Every structure is written in C-alpha cells, then in structure tokens.
Amino acid sequence: MRVRQAFVVAQREYLARVKSLGFWLATIVLPLFLAAIGILPTLFLFKSVSAHRVAVVDRTGELGAELATRLAPAPEAAAPAALTAGKAEAEPGTEGFEQQLERQLEAARFEVTVEPAAADPEAQQAELNRRVLEGELDAWIWIAGDALESSRVEYHAASVSNFITQDRLQDALTAVAREHRYRNAGLDPEQIRELARRVRMTTFRITEEGGEEEGAEAGLILAYALFFLLYMVLVFYGQQVMNGVIEEKSSRIVEVVVSTVRPFELLMGKLLGICCAALTQLAVWLGTMVAFTLPGVVSAMAWIPEDVDVPSISAGLIVHFVLLFLLGFFVFSTVYAAIGSAFNNVQEAQQWAGFIVIFLVAPVLFFWMVINDPDSTVSVVASLIPFFTPLLMMLRIAIKTPPFWQVALGYLLTTAFTLGMIWLSARVYRTGILMYGKKPTLKELWRWMRYA
C-alpha cells in the first residue's frame, strides 16, 4: 500500500464531510435533540395539558367531594417554576423529584364536578352520555353505593385508551377510598401515611479511586448515553461509508480513481477519512458532555433539581470509548464498504445493509441483562464476541470496570477479527467497484472472495 495515495483519498473524504453544512448541523442538532427529548416533554406537559373534564356521580355520598379536592389544581401547580422550587411540599426527603412532578401533573390535569345522584340512575347515565357525546364532558365516573366494599368504580368516556389519565384517576380514587376505610376502622390517616413512608436507598459506586456517592440513575444514564452514542455513530458512519462507495461506483468516478490508486489504497483512504470525520464529531460531543458534567457547570444550571445526580466521566472511560469506536468502525465499515461495492444503488444494497444492522442491534437486546449483571457469564461471553465487543464492552466498562484480562481479550479478538474483515471486504470491494449491471448472487460474492 502506498500511504501517500491513501492519504490523498482520506483527505478528500474528510474534507468533503467536514466542509459540508450537514455535518455541522448534525453535530450541533443531535445533542440539542437529545436534550430536547429529555427536557421538553416535561415542560410541555406543564404548559399544554388541557384539563380532563370529569363529572363524578357519587352514590356513597362520601368519596365524591374528597376526590374533587384531591384532583383540584394546587395553586402553584401550573407554573413551571414549581420545578425549581425544590422541596417546598411536605415530607422532605421522602418525595423525590419524580413524585413531585407527578403530583403537579395530576393536579394540572383535571376539572372535576360532583353531580348529585339523581333518583333515576338510568336517566342520569343517559344524560351524562349525551353530554360526553356533545363534548361538554370528557368522561364521567360512577361511584356505586357499595363502592367502598366492592372496590369497583365505573369510568365512561368516548375514548378509553387514555390509560395514563385513567391510572391517575384510579390512584386518586384508591387514596380517597383508603382514607375512608382507615377512618372507618378508627385509624388516623395522617399517622398511617407517616408510618408507611418509603425507604430511600442511596447508592455508592466502589472504584479504585475510592467510593463516591453517585445516584443509580446517574451511572445508568452515563452507560446508556455512551452505549447509544456509540451505536448511533457506528450505524450512521457505516451507512456513510456504504453510500460513499455506491456514489463513487454509480457516478463512475471510481474508474478514474483506480487507475492511480489501488482498490485497497482507496478503501483504506476512504475508511481513514470518514473515521477522522466521525472522530471530529465525537470530539465535539464528548467535549460537550464532559463540559456539562463538570461540577461548576452543573451547579450553574438552574433547571437541574438539586437531587438529580450528574454522572462523572473519567479520562479512562473516554479512551476506551474512542478505542472501541475505532474497532467498531473498522469492523462494520469494511463490511458496509464491501456491500456498497457489490451493488449498483442504495436500494439494492439496503437489504444487505439491514442484515449487518442486526449485528449492531443485537447488543441492544443484551442491554438490560448487562446493565443488571455485568459479570454474568452471558454478559462476559457476549461482550467477547467481536461483532458485539465494541458496544457491550463499552457498556460493561461504563457500569463497572471488568477484569483486565476480559478487556484485553475483547480488544485482541476484535482487532484480529477486524483485520480479517478488512482482508475479506477488500477482496469483494476490488472486484465489486468495477462490476456494473446485475446484482451479484451469493455464489458470485463467494467467488470474488476466493479468486479476486
């Protein structure tokens, strides 16, 4: 291989990407998009929820009014400022951010009117149905006289697929019914609530550098973020390689290029150039991620509640991430390049590309298993399978440092496998890029690998 030739190709590939507007848009938009997924829905919920108008007919005469009080909007509820208000509510320490959020959501969602029970239940029900159908009401709740004993309440609405709303209603009903039962049994509901308080576990992650308090969610968020970032980058850039090869082939520029560059030099140059573009993008993303998790920055961000832990990213973790990215990139991209070279257009290549994605998606299926027990036999074995190593080893390292020999073996096996794949793919590639016309059969692909 003549390095100079490969380098000229690499430089073109790199600049073609880095100079494009799309590259920088993706670089900037993706983190914003991810942040948006995390934050916006909750903000939207506060602002845009239209009240669920419910009429309650209470034939017990005991539950209806209390249900209405419980579901009535709290004075401060609708304001997003409540998010930053911290633990203004009662029971400090027992109510986490999520529960707070939930309570406020509940409060914001309902507009309850208690209807007196009429003498003729059937006529009243028919009247309520009419009001629902005419849009005056969203739903009505029928609390039968024996509701406290039977524990059954009816919910009538034009649509009954709003299971989140139903869940909230049911929780509220349960709470109201419970308090009644406590009182009927001569117990003090306040006291019971106090006694039935949940226990909260604080998690500490043990590392070589000593224990450090870290929320369980924080560790999980980090592992999750790194895993899916790697997954996304591998899929995206693999596709980029494939499309690049197809573009060169279908535009016939490859005919000109291979007269001065050997196919192997072209392939290596292309992979190197696109790899550098990917690293540039990752550098921006990881840099942002590290910057945002620095303690000073975290405390400056007012919208993060105090009790949300932000994970810490160590230098070692980033080194592993980059190395595993490189391995994953070269394994998958060479295969993508081979596929691209064998077909005439993206549509034809897509079915085969889909087949490769299976190998990328498979680690996702192991995700929870590995998260829950990173040292189980299944986790260890799966993380040593070359196609899976980049993603699963990343996950394991992010959760808990695996034994050194496992990491080393994973790197070794994947490196060897990568070299093998490059060798094999290069053979398909050098034949494929000059073949036009019909789609090659499996048998022909096999022949290219053997003889080419």
Place this chain on the structure above:
Amino acid sequence: MTPLLELDAVRKSYGDFRAVDGVSLTVEPGSICGLLGPNGAGKTTSIRMIMDIIAPDAGEVRFFGRPRQRDDLLRVGYLPEERGLYRKMTVTDHLVFLGRLHGAKKRRMVPAIEEWLDKVELSEWAGKKVEELSKGMQQKIQLVGTVLHKPDLLVLDEPFSGLDPINQGLFKDLLAEYRRDGRAVLFSTHIMEQADKLCDRICLISRGRVVLAGELKAIKRRFGGNSYRLVASGNLDRLAAVPGVARAIAQDDGARLLLEDDASGAEVLPRLLEAVTVHEFRSEEPELEEIFIQAVGDSERTGGAAGEERHAR
C-alpha cells in the same frame, strides 16, 4: 525511439470466455494510435489491463521500455469509457484531487488549473460544485483532469462517445498537440471514421484477437492498391471466379473488387472483359470502414489474423 507503451501477447479470460486473446501493440512517441474493433471485441478489457485495473492472465505490459511499475501510471492520463466526477466537490477541488492522485503538488497545480479552465472557458465555474455544471461542462472538466498532470501518454477509452461537437473539437486539438510534442495517445473507438481521420497507427481487434495492425497509411496503400470500382452488366456472379480477384462485393450497378495481393488491375481487366460487359473500372482507396469489415470477416473465416503484419514496430 523507446516506445511509450507496449503490450506483449496479453490475455484475459472470464471463465470460458476469452475477452482478450493475445493482443500485442506498440505506441511510439509522437503518434496517435487507434485501438479499433466492434463492441465487445476486448478494447476496454485491453485498456484496463494497460491501466493495471485488471491483471492479465498472461503476457506483459511495458511502459517506457521496461516492465510496468505501478508508479508509471502516474505519468499516464486515463479517461475511462464510463467516467464521472464527484458531484459535491467544487471544480477546483476536484481537479486538485485528481492532480494529487497523480503525484502533483497542490501549489504547483493551481496556476495550471487556472490556465486550463481559461482555455476551456470555464474560469467562472472554478468555485462551483460539479453538480451545477452542464453535461458538456463536466466533460470538459474530465478532459482537464486527464491532462492536468502533464502525462507523457494519454489512454482514452471511447473518448468521443457522448461528446458535443465543441468538446470533440477540443479533444482533437489535444490529440494533435500530443503528437506534435512527441508525446503519444492511445484511444479506442468503434467509429472508424474518427480513427480514419486521427490515427497514425491502428490496431484492429475482433473477438479478443488482433486482426490487423500497423501504420494506417501503409495499410490503406496496401488495401487501396488492390481495390477497384467496377461498373458492369452481365452475369456479375462470375466476378468472384475471375483469376486474380480475391473478393467481389456486389453493388447496385456493379461491384467493388478486391484483387489478390500479387494481381494488378492491368492484368485482371482483360479477364473481366471476357466475363462481363465493363462500363467503368478504376482504382479506389478504401475507407477504413471497409478494411475493418473485410479484416474482421477474413479473420472469422480463417479463425485468426488475416496474415497482415500483426505486430508492426
């Protein structure tokens, strides 16, 4: 003079199909050589073997008087039959890329690119993306990309296919310039008219084999010397049987007669007078097209070269 390019009995088979079956040819400095043949004769395969895009099964390719080394190709300008450009690159970036692939330095190329773009009247498009250019403009860029690194030899595969008249003219000027400078051009075509006008030498292949090769003038003299136009009436079927007549190609009012190599018109005419009523009989220079049809026909009959100088130096 050291030939710039020599092919020595190169062969290439795909399975049982012999795409190129022992082709030899030589390209001398200061000449334009045409690689001619019908579609599917093996022209593109031969050129791809010259350019080291595919490896010959047997035979040798020599550049500049010695066996080919990979970097020799950096001194060649190659225009493939199927040609394209990166659509998203700017014209200048693209030309710099092609030049650098041929080992040129970016700094030295920039003035050359400006000069060339000026010559093909595309200076205003230097910063535009290739996809914004018309097809004819893209063809000009391909031409510039082929010659930008000042190659000693041009290898052009069907250079005229799909070209508009202006670009055909550009190519013809370029070819003439190369001949004048003592450099050389090898180009393939299946359009005999072009080869007739441009080539110094031709190499005619059919079904992977050379059926005729040599200096075009000599070939014409040889074929033309014994080609006659006959206007006659009577039983024209008897013409082929006349001693000294190699072939009689029937025409509306007579025939084209190709005489045997050692026969002369003066000898044959009296015999013709005996066979038919002759109205007109005159010597005629054949067009390459006819030579081509005849040579290909002969080779198919004899299953090999038509006995002409196969590998003339």
